[in-house]
Amino acid sequence: xxxxxxxxxxxxxxxxxxxxxxxxxxxxxxxxxxxxxxxxxxxxxxxxxxxxxxxxxxxxxxxxxxxxxxxxxxxxxxxxxxxxxxxxxxxxxxxxxxxxxxxxxxxxxxxxxx
Amino acid sequence: xxxxxxxxxxxxxxxxxxxxxxxxxxxxxxxxxxxxxxxxxxxxxxxxxxxxxxxxxxxxxxxxxxxxxxxxxxxxxxxxxxxxxxxxxxxxxxxxxxxxxxxxxxxxxxxxx
Numbered sequence: 001x002x003x004x005x006x007x008x009x010x011x012x013x014x015x016x017x018x019x020x021x022x023x024x025x026x027x028x029x030x031x032x033x034x035x036x037x038x039x040x041x042x043x044x045x046x047x048x049x050x051x052x053x054x055x056x057x058x059x060x061x062x063x064x065x066x067x068x069x070x071x072x073x074x075x076x077x078x079x080x081x082x083x084x085x086x087x088x089x090x091x092x093x094x095x096x097x098x099x100x101x102x103x104x105x106x107x108x109x110x111x112x113x114x
Numbered sequence: 115x116x117x118x119x120x121x122x123x124x125x126x127x128x129x130x131x132x133x134x135x136x137x138x139x140x141x142x143x144x145x146x147x148x149x150x151x152x153x154x155x156x157x158x159x160x161x162x163x164x165x166x167x168x169x170x171x172x173x174x175x176x177x178x179x180x181x182x183x184x185x186x187x188x189x190x191x192x193x194x195x196x197x198x199x200x201x202x203x204x205x206x207x208x209x210x211x212x213x214x215x216x217x218x219x220x221x222x223x224x225x226x227x
Contacts, residue, residue: 004157031148040123043203058214073164099209100146100165105157106180 002027006091006106013081014114021109023078024089029104030096033058034066036087037108043090049074050096058113081113116141118206120218133194134219138186139200144206147187148215149178152201161202162189162204194225 004025011018011026025032035058049068063085066076068090074093078085088110092103117140127133137147145166150158164171164178164187171178175194180187191198201222207215 040219042120044219045214048214093155099207100163102148102160102163103150103158103215105150105159107155107157 002104003091004091004104004106006089006109008109009107010110012114015082016080019078019081019111021078021089021091022043022112023074023076023080023103023106024072025074025093026072027093027095027104029093030071032068032091032093033103034064034074034076035090035092036060037090038087046089048075054091057058081111083113085111086113116144116206116208116216118204118216118218120204120221123219124222126224126226127194129194129196130154131194133191133198133223133225135189135202135204135223136186137206138184138220139206139216140185141206142182142185144208146207146209146215147178147180148205149189150203150205152203152220154200158201158203161213163196165191191223194223196225196227198224199223 007022011112021114030051034046035043044060046064047066094103095101120137148163151161152158157197175192201220203220204218205215
């Protein structure tokens with residue numbers, strides 16, 4: 001089954017404790033991206049990647065890191081989480097093609113930083 | 115860059131009524147407009163999309179219309195059912211460009227039985 005898999009689904013942590021949220025897709029998509037969703041703010045892009053070893057900042061990259069060592073995986077790293085990073089996070093992927101391919105989203109990771 | 119405005123932020127209808135969600139975009143070069151539905155506890159999923167060479171597209175009870183001159187596009191849901199209750203996002207992007215889609219802020223649709 002074609003899918004984007006995120007882990008974990010729920011995560012509670014404390015300020016400053018490094019964490020990684022994993023994302024994997026099995027559709028051979030070139031493009032992968034991370035979003036955070038907050039009430040009233042919609043989906044805001046954190047980082048994206050157009051292909052292996054190619055990453056770039058989105059609209060809200062501060063406090064986050066990513067890597068794209070393999071085509072299928074795109075982990076999101078919070079080196080020193082803070083309470084303002086409490087949010088619902090989504091990974092998404094798509095073909096690039098002509099730029100008119102829809103995004104496939106994972107089911108989300110709800111992160112709470114205390 | 116592109117800016118996408120989406121209205122309303124919340125929409126409450128009775129079962130069987132129609133629902134319309136509207137989006138405007140700023141970049142006249144945008145030419146791909148997908149709509150996503152996000153059910154509770156899940157990620158957004160594509161429900162319909164339209165390209166700028168088409169004015170309207172239908173798929174059963176949902177339809178999308180595009181007015182390139184006015185730079186707005188709308189999602190129409192007819193004969194709404196409780197399972198249509200969800201958050202809907204519009205987006206805009208352009209082929210051959212930076213590709214990155216810009217999302218509206220979402221509309222929470224509530225269908226009352």
